[in-house]
Amino acid sequence: MEMERQNDLNLKATELRLGLPGSDEQPEKRNNKRASSEMDNSSDGEKGDQECAPPTKTQVVGWPPIRSYRKNVIHAKKTEADAAGMYVKVSMDGAPYLRKVDLKVYKSYPELLKALQNMFKCTIGVYSEREGYNGSEFAPTYEDKDGDWMLVGDVPWEMFSTSCKRLRIMKGSEAKGLGCL
Amino acid sequence: YLSNTSTLSTKMAKSFPEEVLEHVFSFITSDSDRNAVSLVCKSWYEIERWCRKRVFVGNCYAVSPRILTRRFPEVRSVEIKGKPHFADFNLVPEGWGGCVYPWISAMAGAYPWLEEIRLKRMVVSDEALELISTSFCNFKVLVLSSCEGFSTDGLASIAANCRELRVLDLRESEVDDLSGHWLSHFPDTWTSLVSLNIACLGSEVSFSALERLVARSPNLRTLRLNRAVSLEKLHNLLCRAPQLVEFGTGAYSSELRPDVFSNLAGAFSGCKQLKGLSGFWDVVPAYLPAIYLTCSGLTSLNLSYATIQSPDLVKLVSQCHNLQRLWVLDYIEDIGLDALAASCKHLQELRVFPSDPYVVDPNVSLTERGLVAVSEGCPKLQSVLYFCRQMSNAALVAIARNRPNLVCFRLCIIEPRAPDYLTLEPLDAGFGAIVEHCKELRRLSLSGLLTDRVFEYIGTRGRKLEMLSIAFAGESDLGLHHVLSGCESLRKLEIRDCPFGDKALLANAAKLETMRSLWMSSCSVSFGACKLLGQKLPRLNVEVIDERGSPDSRPESCPVEKLYIYRTVAGPRVDMPPFVWTIDEDAALRV
Numbered sequence: 001m002e003m004e005r006q007n008d009l010n011l012k013a014t015e016l017r018l019g020l021p022g023s024d025e026q027p028e029k030r031n032n033k034r035a036s037s038e039m040d041n042s043s044d045g046e047k048g049d050q051e052c053a054p055p056t057k058t059q060v061v062g063w064p065p066i067r068s069y070r071k072n073v074i075h076a077k078k079t080e081a082d083a084a085g086m087y088v089k090v091s092m093d094g095a096p097y098l099r100k101v102d103l104k105v106y107k108s109y110p111e112l113l114k115a116l117q118n119m120f121k122c123t124i125g126v127y128s129e130r131e132g133y134n135g136s137e138f139a140p141t142y143e144d145k146d147g148d149w150m151l152v153g154d155v156p157w158e159m160f161s162t163s164c165k166r167l168r169i170m171k172g173s174e175a176k177g178l179g180c181l
Numbered sequence: 182y183l184s185n186t187s188t189l190s191t192k193m194a195k196s197f198p199e200e201v202l203e204h205v206f207s208f209i210t211s212d213s214d215r216n217a218v219s220l221v222c223k224s225w226y227e228i229e230r231w232c233r234k235r236v237f238v239g240n241c242y243a244v245s246p247r248i249l250t251r252r253f254p255e256v257r258s259v260e261i262k263g264k265p266h267f268a269d270f271n272l273v274p275e276g277w278g279g280c281v282y283p284w285i286s287a288m289a290g291a292y293p294w295l296e297e298i299r300l301k302r303m304v305v306s307d308e309a310l311e312l313i314s315t316s317f318c319n320f321k322v323l324v325l326s327s328c329e330g331f332s333t334d335g336l337a338s339i340a341a342n343c344r345e346l347r348v349l350d351l352r353e354s355e356v357d358d359l360s361g362h363w364l365s366h367f368p369d370t371w372t373s374l375v376s377l378n379i380a381c382l383g384s385e386v387s388f389s390a391l392e393r394l395v396a397r398s399p400n401l402r403t404l405r406l407n408r409a410v411s412l413e414k415l416h417n418l419l420c421r422a423p424q425l426v427e428f429g430t431g432a433y434s435s436e437l438r439p440d441v442f443s444n445l446a447g448a449f450s451g452c453k454q455l456k457g458l459s460g461f462w463d464v465v466p467a468y469l470p471a472i473y474l475t476c477s478g479l480t481s482l483n484l485s486y487a488t489i490q491s492p493d494l495v496k497l498v499s500q501c502h503n504l505q506r507l508w509v510l511d512y513i514e515d516i517g518l519d520a521l522a523a524s525c526k527h528l529q530e531l532r533v534f535p536s537d538p539y540v541v542d543p544n545v546s547l548t549e550r551g552l553v554a555v556s557e558g559c560p561k562l563q564s565v566l567y568f569c570r571q572m573s574n575a576a577l578v579a580i581a582r583n584r585p586n587l588v589c590f591r592l593c594i595i596e597p598r599a600p601d602y603l604t605l606e607p608l609d610a611g612f613g614a615i616v617e618h619c620k621e622l623r624r625l626s627l628s629g630l631l632t633d634r635v636f637e638y639i640g641t642r643g644r645k646l647e648m649l650s651i652a653f654a655g656e657s658d659l660g661l662h663h664v665l666s667g668c669e670s671l672r673k674l675e676i677r678d679c680p681f682g683d684k685a686l687l688a689n690a691a692k693l694e695t696m697r698s699l700w701m702s703s704c705s706v707s708f709g710a711c712k713l714l715g716q717k718l719p720r721l722n723v724e725v726i727d728e729r730g731s732p733d734s735r736p737e738s739c740p741v742e743k744l745y746i747y748r749t750v751a752g753p754r755v756d757m758p759p760f761v762w763t764i765d766e767d768a769a770l771r772v
Contacts, residue, residue, distance in 0.1 A: 062677070067269050069353060070485070073462075074539075158540065
């Protein structure tokens with residue numbers, strides 16, 4: 001979602017995304033093209049009046065060209081799903097009982113990890129594609145739709161939040177094993 | 182020589198009594214043929230106008246109600262279109278116009294025998310509906326397509342007063358849904374219903390009233406319910422209407438219960454004439470097999486509200502061997518389109534809508550490959566609407582070569598200005614191939630990264646193109662110039678967010694009188710150019726739509742927000758809201 005990128009802007013070093021290191025994201029390319037078009041220089045009141053657009057993804061009126069009753073169906077479906085919440089169990093090694101978090105509430109990994117660290121009073125540390133959460137006391141893992149235990153952070157947030165069935169915060173010693181893969 | 186031919190034609194015209202000519206003309210039904218007939222000579226014009234029964238008004242502001250009723254006194258069926266197409270995407274501000282009341286009022290006096298009214302993108306008030314219901318004693322057909330401005334109270338008037346009503350079709354209209362009670366206003370003695378489409382209504386109609394209505398309508402062919410009608414009740418209706426040809430379900434979900442399932446399956450299998458299905462909101466996949474027995478007879482399937490995944494879609498679609506039209510969400514994915522291409526060899530129209538158009542990353546695996554597969558596998562494919570997130574020139578060329586019989590091609594790559602994802606080049610070559618190979622192409626919608634070159638291809642090769650939609654494309658006025666100086670058959674041109682300005686428009690001003698309309702929004706056309714056009718071409722209405730206040734309060738070189746130009750014989754509008762200006766002959770600004 002759009003907000004995901006806004007949050008990521010603050011954490012460029014730990015930016016979680018697929019792609020080779022150093023490769024350009026599409027949004028930057030698109031912005032360049034917009035700047036060079038005549039249109040942006042004209043006093044175009046319409047777009048300015050409509051909404052304050054986040055830097056990387058502009059919400060354009062009437063685009064994509066979908067009729068409003070279809071938009072309402074999409075929106076209704078989303079609010080239905082939103083209302084239902086996506087609660088998953090979270091266990092932490094050594095903790096006496098499990099907790100539950102609603103993944104729908106978070107729009108990005110940093111938000112989720114911050115909440116987990118708060119909930120369990122632990123430090124999870126910083127994600128890197130190469131090392132995982134190496135160096136920190138705990139590492140967040142999750143069970144996906146296929147029943148495999150995965151390291152949190154490898155896949156885009158949307159993909160993670162729809163495939164995560166439960167979370168487990170592993171102790172550093174065990175987690176190191178994961179980090180070496 | 183000339184005077185000889187005119188006396189010859191006069192002689193010929195006079196040698197047939199009017200009644201004979203009238204009888205001959207009664208076999209000519211197409212509007213364009215009728216128009217041609219009326220141009221032959223004065224007497225044919227007169228005879229034709231007295232016996233024309235059906236009129237189509239493509240732009241409600243191109244002609245006035247008075248001109249219509251004066252010329253054609255015996256009309257029985259009227260179709261009128263109002264707002265420009267981009268109104269569908271909220272680009273036309275609320276209150277712009279397209280109000281139908283003046284038309285109904287004029288026709289109430291002139292056409293007491295009027296039977297059919299079909300409206301598209303018009304503002305229809307409850308007063309208009311009430312006037313319709315009380316003015317035409319033989320009124321039979323009301324179709325309100327993408328209309329707004331009325332409530333269920335207006336529908337109640339129609340129900341209560343139209344004794345001969347056969348068709349009530351509210352397709353995709355926005356109705357102020359006060360309650361479902363209006364349906365009960367249909368009298369018990371009324372049995373002539375042929376087609377009812379209430380799919381766009383939100384609230385629940387009385388089910389028992391609906392049941393009784395269906396039971397006493399032996400001619401019922403089309404029934405499209407709204408979401409509020411629950412699944413368990415469907416079999417009641419279907420059992421009472423086994424002669425149905427088109428059926429739209431309500432919400433297609435329920436707890437899985439064997440009795441509900443078997444009732445439903447039984448009811449569906451009883452409908453031996455069923456050719457079209459729609460509805461399917463909130464689908465529970467387990468209930469889909471209830472329609473399997475109808476699949477082999479289906480020619481039209483609208484699953485565009487069905488949020489089910491590819492495997493379920495494939496199971497369904499692979500049984501519909503006679504399918505001609507499919508509307509579906511992109512949940513079908515490439516793999517589902519492969520199955521479609523393999524199973525549905527009679528497919529003529531495909532529309533794939535996006536399930537989640539506002540996220541950047543794809544949520545489904547639907548790419549250009551799906552469309553290429555369908556273009557390969559379905560030899561009769563002629564109409565395409567396709568939303569996707571990536572496209573390549575190679576794919577477009579393949580589609581063009583596979584399907585030169587395409588008549589309508591609308592591609593929407595969700596990200597504006599997205600290039601060929603393989604080569605990062607513009608998609609000029611791909612769309613160029615489409616217009617080159619598809620010589621019968623009448624409608625085209627462009628998307629993706631496009632330079633002026635694509636418009637050169639379109640201008641020169643799009644000879645039969647009648648409607649063109651352009652967004653976020655082109656580099657300069659040359660692009661627009663290519664289109665306006667070519668495209669011999671162009672009737673409707675709609676453009677948004679393109680760097681097209683004054684030069685191309687002014688250089689091709691005469692072209693605008695050969696078209697129904699031109700829409701340009703968020704482009705670079707200056708107010709000064711609009712004034713010039715309005716001055717030069719008095720048979721055009723040049724409407725400046727600008728919500729920032731009067732264009733006079735800004736320099737003339739300042740671009741207008743939106744521009745709508747259309748040819749008209751009715752002169753400037755008299756019902757313009759404060760944010761619409763038109764230009765007088767003396768270039769004065771008229772509000």
